[in-house]
Amino acid sequence: MVDIREVPEADIDRALELAYLVFNDRPEKEGRERHHALLARCGRIGAYDGDTLVGFMAAHDFRLSVPGADLPCPGLTFVSVAPTHRRRGVLTALMAEQLRRATAAGSPLAALWASEAAIYGRFGYGGATTGVTVQIDSTRPLPLRIAPDRRPLRLIAPDEAQGVIGAFHEAARAARAGRPSRSPERWSREWLAEQAEDDEELSPPRIIVLGDPGEPIAGYVLYRTKPEDDSGPVRTPGLVRVEELEADTPAVAAALWECLAALDLTGRVTAWCRPADDPLLHFAADRDQVRVTAQFPALWLRLVDVRAALTRRSWAAPVELVLELTDVRLPANAGRFRLKAGPGGAAYEPARAAPDLALDVRELAACYLGGTRVVELVAAGLVAEHTPGAAAELDAALRTDLLPHTSDEF
Numbered sequence: 091m092v093d094i095r096e097v098p099e100a101d102i103d104r105a106l107e108l109a110y111l112v113f114n115d116r117p118e119k120e121g122r123e124r125h126h127a128l129l130a131r132c133g134r135i136g137a138y139d140g141d142t143l144v145g146f147m148a149a150h151d152f153r154l155s156v157p158g159a160d161l162p163c164p165g166l167t168f169v170s171v172a173p174t175h176r177r178r179g180v181l182t183a184l185m186a187e188q189l190r191r192a193t194a195a196g197s198p199l200a201a202l203w204a205s206e207a208a209i210y211g212r213f214g215y216g217g218a219t220t221g222v223t224v225q226i227d228s229t230r231p232l233p234l235r236i237a238p239d240r241r242p243l244r245l246i247a248p249d250e251a252q253g254v255i256g257a258f259h260e261a262a263r264a265a266r267a268g269r270p271s272r273s274p275e276r277w278s279r280e281w282l283a284e285q286a287e288d289d290e291e292l293s294p295p296r297i298i299v300l301g302d303p304g305e306p307i308a309g310y311v312l313y314r315t316k317p318e319d320d321s322g323p324v325r326t327p328g329l330v331r332v333e334e335l336e337a338d339t340p341a342v343a344a345a346l347w348e349c350l351a352a353l354d355l356t357g358r359v360t361a362w363c364r365p366a367d368d369p370l371l372h373f374a375a376d377r378d379q380v381r382v383t384a385q386f387p388a389l390w391l392r393l394v395d396v397r398a399a400l401t402r403r404s405w406a407a408p409v410e411l412v413l414e415l416t417d418v419r420l421p422a423n424a425g426r427f428r429l430k431a432g433p434g435g436a437a438y439e440p441a442r443a444a445p446d447l448a449l450d451v452r453e454l455a456a457c458y459l460g461g462t463r464v465v466e467l468v469a470a471g472l473v474a475e476h477t478p479g480a481a482a483e484l485d486a487a488l489r490t491d492l493l494p495h496t497s498d499e500f
């Protein structure tokens with residue numbers, strides 16, 4: 091029988107050993123120190139078999155941008171169960187404790203990035219944002235259907251970058267739902283770290299901003315490069331890996347993409363997680379040159395307190411519906427509720443009337459940020475529509491101008 095309890099700071103190294111074991115990882119000293127410092131700042135839950143740590147989960151103290159608000163949202167990470175204790179309910183017990191803590195702390199949401207998409211639905215998590223991988227063949231110029239912004243481009247040193255792009259990133263976070271807050275530590279230890287965590291061949295981060303001197307910037311790109319490899323039988327051209335690109339206008343985005351595609355001694359640009367509505371996919375003149383090579387659920391979201399989550403976001407259109415909600419992990423969310431929402435605010439109260447829609451909390455989580463349409467889940471047989479048109483009505487109210495998106499993997 092395992093005991094679920096707080097992992098004291100003195101056990102962080104044991105938690106890391108367990109994580110490296112299950113993730114088949116062996117970081118260098120610097121990486122270990124970075125992980126140690128990260129876990130010291132996180133909430134930590136352990137599963138102990140006697141004195142042995144056999145399960146672990148950490149939670150960042152994040153806020154998440156949702157339509158019209160920024161809500162507390164623990165970000166789960168380092169979820170690890172020892173190979174000797176698999177499939178005996180250890181993760182299930184850690185998740186129950188995490189949900190208990192999030193409820194006690196008044197966090198309406200919780201979020202994570204999944205190592206495998208099959209794991210977290212059973213705990214009420216739904217894929218709430220979509221990422222697409224974009225590959226540009228940059229062995230030739232990038233033709234565009236719009237005129238790029240011709241204001242100057244400027245390189246920024248990584249140690250100055252947070253001061254220059256931090257506020258821009260924060261504004262972009264508010265404009266698109268689904269983005270976790272980024273602490274100064276995460277900026278410096280992850281996004282602006284000299285060494286990319288997943289690939290030691292990549293260059294330090296390069297940051298290019300666009301804007302007139304003395305004026306606020308109008309956009310930025312953060313990227314890393316890898317030199318061409320001609321050691322094998324097939325020459326691999328130099329790579330530009332885009333970590334983040336944010337722009338005020340399509341013309342600014344066009345200038346930044348054009349600049350990336352024109353970097354000397356490189357022949358491919360890869361952006362591993364862009365929004366599905368990235369303007370590049372429309373203004374690129376040759377979509378054979380700019381390809382979407384993958385699409386995946388990125389941020390998984392849990393509505394911990396459904397009422398708080400629904401009443402604290404903004405709504406695009408009026409809606410009044412009775413929802414029949416199931417939630418086996420958090421029964422306080424289950425039951426029949428009337429949602430009455432609109433641009434003026436929202437109410438969500440217990441109801442007796444027949445339901446218009448019946449769904450599980452994981453489906454509501456998938457739709458909450460406006461990234462998945464309820465009508466699609468009706469078509470997939472996952473949501474029951476008892477009143478014709480109810481799903482479309484809820485979609486119109488949940489809708490956001492920009493699709494929710496984040497590439498902030500944690």
Ligand SMILES: CC(=O)SCCNC(=O)CCNC(=O)[C@H](O)C(C)(C)COP(=O)(O)OP(=O)(O)OC[C@H]1O[C@@H](n2cnc3c(N)ncnc32)[C@H](O)[C@@H]1OP(=O)(O)O
Nearest residue numbers: 112167168169170171176177178179180181182202205208
């Ligand atoms: C947010 C993050 O950190 S993502 C990282 C997740 N961690 C990893 O991938 C590291 C390697 N894997 C592990 O450490 C473990 O196998 C874990 C954490 C994925 C699962 O831990 P376990 O203690 O074995 O899970 P537990 O026994 O509670 O299983 C709960 C249910 O999930 C299912 N499940 C567990 N892992 C998986 C999986 N990888 N794929 C599909 N289903 C799974 C179980 O079959 C079980 O199903 P049931 O409720 O129908 O019986």
